[in-house]
Amino acid sequence: MLVLGIETSCDETGVALYNGETQHLAQVLHTQTALHARYGGVVPEIASRDHIRRIAPLIKTCLNNSHQSLSSIDAIAYTAGPGLSGALLVGASIAESLAFALNTPVIPVNHLEGHLLAALYPSHAIAFPFLALLVSGGHTQFFKVKAIGEYQLIGETLDDAAGEAFDKVAKLLGLPYPGAKQLSVLAKLGDPNRFRLPRPLSQRHDLMMSFSGLKTAMVHLVHTQQPMDETTKHDLCAAFQAAMVDVLVNKIRLGLSIYRMKRLVVAGGVSLNEQLRKALAVQAENNNWQIAYPPTELCADNGAMIAFAGTLNQRHLKSAGRFGVYPRWVLGQPLPTVHG
Numbered sequence: 001m002l003v004l005g006i007e008t009s010c011d012e013t014g015v016a017l018y019n020g021e022t023q024h025l026a027q028v029l030h031t032q033t034a035l036h037a038r039y040g041g042v043v044p045e046i047a048s049r050d051h052i053r054r055i056a057p058l059i060k061t062c063l064n065n066s067h068q069s070l071s072s073i074d075a076i077a078y079t080a081g082p083g084l085s086g087a088l089l090v091g092a093s094i095a096e097s098l099a100f101a102l103n104t105p106v107i108p109v110n111h112l113e114g115h116l117l118a119a120l121y122p123s124h125a126i127a128f129p130f131l132a133l134l135v136s137g138g139h140t141q142f143f144k145v146k147a148i149g150e151y152q153l154i155g156e157t158l159d160d161a162a163g164e165a166f167d168k169v170a171k172l173l174g175l176p177y178p179g180a181k182q183l184s185v186l187a188k189l190g191d192p193n194r195f196r197l198p199r200p201l202s203q204r205h206d207l208m209m210s211f212s213g214l215k216t217a218m219v220h221l222v223h224t225q226q227p228m229d230e231t232t233k234h235d236l237c238a239a240f241q242a243a244m245v246d247v248l249v250n251k252i253r254l255g256l257s258i259y260r261m262k263r264l265v266v267a268g269g270v271s272l273n274e275q276l277r278k279a280l281a282v283q284a285e286n287n288n289w290q291i292a293y294p295p296t297e298l299c300a301d302n303g304a305m306i307a308f309a310g311t312l313n314q315r316h317l318k319s320a321g322r323f324g325v326y327p328r329w330v331l332g333q334p335l336p337t338v339h340g
């Protein structure tokens with residue numbers, strides 16, 4: 001089965017083709033980072049307009065690169081939520097209209113399921129059940145995953161997502177948007193012990209998290225360090241990253257112990273963080289955990305994870321035509337009914 005995957009939930013236009021039999025995956029991706037950089041965050045209207053400009057040429061390129069034609073597509077998977085509604089509508093409209101014209105079915109996919117199942121690509125290296133941490137710019141959530149399609153939300157952030165906090169603190173330190181990656185590069189040069197930041201909700205025996213207090217603590221700390229030299233900047237990056245990593249690792253440890261599990265999936269853009277991976281590798285070694293991450297190129301938003309997830313979970317497969325988008329679709333909840 002050849003599945004075309006389309007992702008447009010935020011600021012990446014992603015298109016991919018996945019062949020379930022051969023496991024061959026081809027993808028093309030356009031990132032809008034440069035368009036949003038001067039605003040310091042994603043501007044929804046600009047995002048939707050750029051998706052409209054990019055999507056059809058990207059589909060063509062993906063087909064050409066794979067030496068495939070529209071007629072060889074068996075189903076079209078697209079991100080139906082969660083995400084920005086205007087941006088989601090671009091992907092949903094092109095997927096539904098293309099499928100209608102080609103007389104193929106569509107598979108509306110939850111963006112978070114795409115992130116999560118990407119850790120199973122290509123060879124299903126981790127067995128069910130497992131604990132999953134989805135940690136991105138829009139979400140920081142824990143799921144108990146029993147099987148493909150069986151997700152139970154068991155904890156989440158009460159305010160900012162981890163990636164959002166990383167990006168906001170990077171901006172505070174004058175790093176260009178989206179600054180998380182650069183913050184982690186500078187953190188390598190710094191001393192994580194010079195400044196001590198809080199570890200919010202670490203006393204709570206549950207999987208709820210909060211990052212806005214940590215961000216506020218950083219705002220105060222940065223104000224006390226003006227004018228700031230480079231060493232101080234590096235030390236602040238290191239202190240912030242250490243706090244974020246501590247919170248995530250401690251909640252993971254708690255989650256695995258509460259649910260008596262040893263298997264873990266970490267997915268979403270923040271799962272690219274080297275320090276987080278290092279800290280988890282130490283824990284895995286000491287506690288005999290098995291950890292799976294998506295391949296690097298499938299960690300942040302992309303169309304491949306949507307094609308792959310659509311192939312693995314076809315519960316939402318339907319004929320093209322009537323459709324909706326679900327900006328707040330909670331993974332594990334049924335697809336809301338479309339009225340009208």
Ligand code: KG4
Pocket residue numbers: 010135136137138139162163164166167178179180181184268269270271272273274299300301
């Ligand atoms: O999964 P993703 O591409 O998009 C969402 O669904 O949100 O995640 C993007 C987030 C951004 O906030 C980005 O700054 C963060 O992932 N990110 C990182 C790193 N690389 C990307 N955060 C921490 N360390 C990194 N190395």
Ligand code: ZN
Pocket residue numbers: 111115136268269300301
């Ligand atoms: Zn994402």
